[in-house]
Amino acid sequence: MNQKIDWSELFFSSTGRVRQTPFLIALAVLVGLFMIYDSAITGAPRVLTGWVVYPALLFCAACVLSKRLHDRGRSGWWAAIILIAFMMVWPRPDNFLDFVGALVLLWAAIDLGAMPGERGANRYGRSTRFAEPLETV
Numbered sequence: 192m193n194q195k196i197d198w199s200e201l202f203f204s205s206t207g208r209v210r211q212t213p214f215l216i217a218l219a220v221l222v223g224l225f226m227i228y229d230s231a232i233t234g235a236p237r238v239l240t241g242w243v244v245y246p247a248l249l250f251c252a253a254c255v256l257s258k259r260l261h262d263r264g265r266s267g268w269w270a271a272i273i274l275i276a277f278m279m280v281w282p283r284p285d286n287f288l289d290f291v292g293a294l295v296l297l298w299a300a301i302d303l304g305a306m307p308g309e310r311g312a313n314r315y316g317r318s319t320r321f322a323e324p325l326e327t328v
Contacts, residue, residue, distance in 0.1 A: 203250075205257035205267050208308060210319045214259040215304060221252050229282060249274060256299075261315035262308035273299045 196213045209217075228237075228244055252274060257267030272295060279292030311318050 201258065202254055205254045205270075206261075207258055207316045208262035208313075208319045209255070209258040210262065210308065211259075211304065214255060214262075217255045218252075218304075221248060221255065224248060225281070252277075256303070259303045261313070262319055263302060263306065264309045264313050264315075 196209075198217075200207075201209060201213060201217055225248060228248075232240060232244075253267075253270045256270035256273055260267050260269050276292035276295035276299070280289050280296065284290060284293055308319060
């Protein structure tokens with residue numbers, strides 16, 4: 192199945208479903224942007240620009256995660272738990288609760304990154320992976 196990805200819709204809309212490969216690419220882009228921003232911008236400029244940059248990146252991450260969760264048959268609201276866990280362990284875990292966040296991220300990595308989406312249409316949209324059977328009239 193050769194479907195083209197609308198990258199703007201992937202990053203700015205939380206409806207629909209997305210396959211594993213575009214999800215992993217989008218996730219790598221977002222984590223890369225987080226890393227670049229954290230390492231390149233320090234001090235007062237981070238305080239001034241962080242109010243815009245971090246919410247924008249978190250919004251895009253929520254949209255990408257929601258689409259993949261939809262493909263797995265789950266509510267997009269689970270993205271909130273994943274993002275909270277990410278913020279707990281970023282840039283490095285320091286205490287026991289951060290360990291819990293790391294376990295949540297491990298579950299998310301296995302579930303969203305390695306497991307295939309649901310076959311056929313679900314309540315979030317048409318399948319992105321498997322061809323749906325043709326209906327006869």
